[in-house]
Amino acid sequence: MVFPGQSGVVAAEVTAPTQQGLLTLEALPGGTVSYSFTPTEPGTYYYQSGTNMDKQVQLGLFGAIIVRPSVAPFNDGHHAYNHSDSQFDREFLFLLSEMDVNHHEMWEFGAPVDTTTFFPVYWFINGRNAPDTMFAAGAPWLPSQPYNCMPMMEPGERLLMRVIGIGRDMHPFHHHGNHSRIIAENGRLLESTPGAGADLSREVFTIHVVPGKTVDAIFTWTGEGLGWDIYGTGPGYEHDCMDGNGDNFDDMTHEYCPDHGKPFPVILPTKKELTFGGFWSGSPFLGDTGSLPPGEGGLNPWAGYTYMWHSHNEKEMTNNDVFPGGMMTMLIVVPPGSMMMMAE
Amino acid sequence: MRTKKTRQFAMLALAVATLFVVTGASHAATVTSNLITGLVNVTMPDGAVVPMAGFGLSGGSVSVPGPVLEANEGDTLVINLTNSLPVPITVVVHGQRIQNPTPVDVGGRVLSFVPHSGSFTFPNLKAGTYLYESGTHPAVEVPMGLYGVLIVRPATPGQAYNDPVSAYDTEHVVVFSDVDPVLNTMVRTGRYGSALYPSTVKYAPKYFLVNGKAYPQTVPMTANNGDRVLLRLVNAGNRDYAPTLNGLYSMVIAEDGNLLPFPENDLAVMLPAGKTKDVIVTPGADTRYTLYDRRLNLSNAGTAGVGGILTFLEVGTVPPLSPLKKARTRR
Numbered sequence: 226m227v228f229p230g231q232s233g234v235v236a237a238e239v240t241a242p243t244q245q246g247l248l249t250l251e252a253l254p255g256g257t258v259s260y261s262f263t264p265t266e267p268g269t270y271y272y273q274s275g276t277n278m279d280k281q282v283q284l285g286l287f288g289a290i291i292v293r294p295s296v297a298p299f300n301d302g303h304h305a306y307n308h309s310d311s312q313f314d315r316e317f318l319f320l321l322s323e324m325d326v327n328h329h330e331m332w333e334f335g336a337p338v339d340t341t342t343f344f345p346v347y348w349f350i351n352g353r354n355a356p357d358t359m360f361a362a363g364a365p366w367l368p369s370q371p372y373n374c375m376p377m378m379e380p381g382e383r384l385l386m387r388v389i390g391i392g393r394d395m396h397p398f399h400h401h402g403n404h405s406r407i408i409a410e411n412g413r414l415l416e417s418t419p420g421a422g423a424d425l426s427r428e429v430f431t432i433h434v435v436p437g438k439t440v441d442a443i444f445t446w447t448g449e450g451l452g453w454d455i456y457g458t459g460p461g462y463e464h465d466c467m468d469g470n471g472d473n474f475d476d477m478t479h480e481y482c483p484d485h486g487k488p489f490p491v492i493l494p495t496k497k498e499l500t501f502g503g504f505w506s507g508s509p510f511l512g513d514t515g516s517l518p519p520g521e522g523g524l525n526p527w528a529g530y531t532y533m534w535h536s537h538n539e540k541e542m543t544n545n546d547v548f549p550g551g552m553m554t555m556l557i558v559v560p561p562g563s564m565m566m567m568a569e
Numbered sequence: 570m571r572t573k574k575t576r577q578f579a580m581l582a583l584a585v586a587t588l589f590v591v592t593g594a595s596h597a598a599t600v601t602s603n604l605i606t607g608l609v610n611v612t613m614p615d616g617a618v619v620p621m622a623g624f625g626l627s628g629g630s631v632s633v634p635g636p637v638l639e640a641n642e643g644d645t646l647v648i649n650l651t652n653s654l655p656v657p658i659t660v661v662v663h664g665q666r667i668q669n670p671t672p673v674d675v676g677g678r679v680l681s682f683v684p685h686s687g688s689f690t691f692p693n694l695k696a697g698t699y700l701y702e703s704g705t706h707p708a709v710e711v712p713m714g715l716y717g718v719l720i721v722r723p724a725t726p727g728q729a730y731n732d733p734v735s736a737y738d739t740e741h742v743v744v745f746s747d748v749d750p751v752l753n754t755m756v757r758t759g760r761y762g763s764a765l766y767p768s769t770v771k772y773a774p775k776y777f778l779v780n781g782k783a784y785p786q787t788v789p790m791t792a793n794n795g796d797r798v799l800l801r802l803v804n805a806g807n808r809d810y811a812p813t814l815n816g817l818y819s820m821v822i823a824e825d826g827n828l829l830p831f832p833e834n835d836l837a838v839m840l841p842a843g844k845t846k847d848v849i850v851t852p853g854a855d856t857r858y859t860l861y862d863r864r865l866n867l868s869n870a871g872t873a874g875v876g877g878i879l880t881f882l883e884v885g886t887v888p889p890l891s892p893l894k895k896a897r898t899r900r
Contacts, residue, residue, distance in 0.1 A: 339871025437837025
């Protein structure tokens, strides 16, 4: 195993047989090697096989490492680094990989694998393909794929994306809904001098994910400037926008007050003229549900807003030629208070 | 007021310094490289013999990659080319100005980026790491092996650029490339362009090279513990690579011969086709650091064992590598 970004890794034999490999001490079948190091720098990292990597990493021998900051007050579980620029309300992992299923089958049958012919047909986030990415973590019917990836947030929150390229290919990971701000790469804040904070951070709407690199980005969604009232207008939708602290947003609902009372600018088609997705709540307004035909909807009980987050190499949104799937999930922006209810 | 005056003085001093540099450049020399082209057969680690073409120095032999050319910032580089291949060959240096950039059209299609000539002139060179390659039918001639590296040194010795961030103790040129042996064989046997291999659209590389060799033929680089090691990374291939050094961060200081405003700490350096990046690594132990492509191009045409883009940075005295030797146990 190798641990890129960590220093002073010591590899020692626990149980024979082991052997010195091209990168580190290797455990031969039946052997055990211990690898030890003291993580000194907080950040997003990964581990992987350091042996026959073109085969073993592709077979799935990899994972993520998150090193938490240790300096108060940044050791509160809501900072990625020892600086306030890395503050977040929620964090999600995006460990991106891909699979050439032919290589796996040849390996299973004991046939030689020519990895120069690599041609992936499955694409993964945290070891799952869409739509599995959106099922619950630990779903019993996915026993060897315990991690999901369904980012959820309330308006105005800071969502930390921990993005790792662990496969062989680059992936343009596109997050609809807003730009994100890349604050760190490879476990290092983008700072001009130590302690400066993320002063070299930059905004993107597609994260260029490179094999062997990690990216930490802060995503926010506020609804600012949509041009209509996200909580609806007219009879049944009476509400106030109370901006006590002068940040242009309601202090409780995070509504963008300059758009308060502006009507939804689209005349919605009638139900007969629509086809329905599982995330459609029946209403365009945040936290509001409308009537749906029997059997429709149901994936969005909090009536949140949904944004597709996916590889913008559109081919990678398939499962062995079947669309939709692959490297794709949905961000759900849920009404304020929903996350607390979910936690209960 | 005093502060403002001081600042004005500083600006003046800077202006004078700039003038000095410009004046220095006008005294620059003309550097002449006499290059040849030729055929060469490269034996890959699996025993396959791949017909290639390469550049060489006049009076010497050709190689893949070609010879590393060196000049100083502000120099004029003149490359005189003696071409023994049966097709036109030219030389372009990506990122440097060429004196006569008129392309050569054949039947309304560009065949060469620059005129067919025996001499190519690049005035007022810019410091940095650059890729030179054939500017004629590059889709074929470059993967055949007609590429090399030009290093342009700044006025300050021991630096890659006119900035102390680029100071180094040891430097190495690391050229990445790839080979589709079928293309090379088709070109050598005159069958390229036939139904057997109509174009490079289906180019499918089987060998992945560091400085012209695939592991285990790659030649380790050396450095001393604590050195600032400058690696001039150059991608002369048709695929994108992500070179990574196990156990070390790579500090990227420049790309395409341009100094970055702030260095970037990378675990895997994204190196697209045609790009150069200068990185500085600082080894902290006497050991063998493994440099490999994190895109995992680690196979020699599918043969058993590790191949492709993998080599070592050997720091201090390291024991010979014997992968199958059992490691010493802790007891």
